[in-house]
Amino acid sequence: MRLLIAAFLALCPLAQAAEHASAKAMREALIEFAAALPKPARASLELPFESEKRTDWHYTPRSRPGVALADLDERSRTALHRLLRTGLSAAGHRRAVNIIELELVLRELETFGALMRDPGKYFIVVFGDANEAQPPKPWGWRFEGHHLSLTFTIQGNRIATTPSFFGANPAEVRSGPKKGLRALAEEEDEGRKLLAMLDAGRRAQAIVDTRSYGDIVTRAADRVSPLENKGIEARALDDAQKAQLRKLIETYAASFEPPLRDARLARAAEGFDSIRFAWAGATERGKPHYYRVQGAKFLIEYDASQDGGNHIHTVWRDFSDDFGRDLLREHHSSALGTGHRH
Secondary structure: OHHHHHHHHHHHHHHHHHHHHHHHHHHHHHHHHHHHOOHHHHOOOEEOOOOHHHHOOOOOOOOOOOEEHHHOOHHHHHHHHHHHHHHEOHHHHHHHHHHHHHHHHHHHHOOOHHHHOOOOOOEEEEEOOOOOOOOOOOEEEEEEEOOEEEEEEEEOOEEEOOOEEEEEOOOOOOOOOOOOOOOOHHHHHHHHHHHHHOOHHHHHHHEEEOOOOOOOOOOOOOOOOOOOOOOEEHHHOOHHHHHHHHHHHHHHHOOEOHHHHHHHHHHHHOOHHHOEEEEEEOOOOOOOEEEEEEOOOEEEEEEEOOHHHOOEEEEEEEOOOHHHHHHHHHHHHHHOOOOOOO
16 A cells, blocks of 8 residues: 555656646637637626635536526537546546436426526636736636536646535436436445445444434535544555545546546545545435545545435535645745736
């Protein structure tokens, strides 16, 4: 395991170098998308980087700034998916598409679904100016709607990718044309696999509550601090269990393009032995449950409390770099004494 952690840490400079290509591809795809937009929609796309709305995110149906999927024609919709793929891996893009399509399932299942559920109500908004600037100015974009919030903050050649939220309702579609679809199957299965690997003593440390918490604990806060140090530490796990914990973390990181995935994994590997895995609620399938993975710098939360445990919320938070706060601190520090104004 020490070799695995060392390999993770060695990825740091490689990931940063690779982010150069990702940032360039993201900038070019965003400019291409903006050019492809129908003219009436262009005015709604961009807000100032300093806008309070940049950190005002959520995963429930509500009004949002930006341009809606419903307002896109075929050309601009294709360009949007090209932009999404500069941040998301093939698996992550598939998750996002499945989550959006679950709105159609909910429309059929719910009494007022036709009024509430709409796959066209997912919005892209840009904060700041994505065009090249010298010195480079920070900018970012968000794609968000019900059960999906993807935030990217770019400073020069660096990209911050948190907070990122993926949810699924129903977690498993049990009837209709999409019967059997599990948009977030690995997130549940890999967490359960780790819990099942624990012997009685370790399981007693990992299970911190008999009930789940009704939702992710951090909700949609714009800033988060480490939660209470509950659960079992990685240092208390055997090699196979540590490998499974690492695989669980990789499951969440793997929704993102390789350079962005590797940057997350490298950050998670710092202080690996102090990472805690905590479970709350039922341990059997089909009942409300929750788990979290918390390290020195990051937090992953998974909750399936609602609808009898068939409704999942997941989030990855970074205690200091959500919305690119670490990147922006570095940017401001490097600009001191240069006459560069913010």
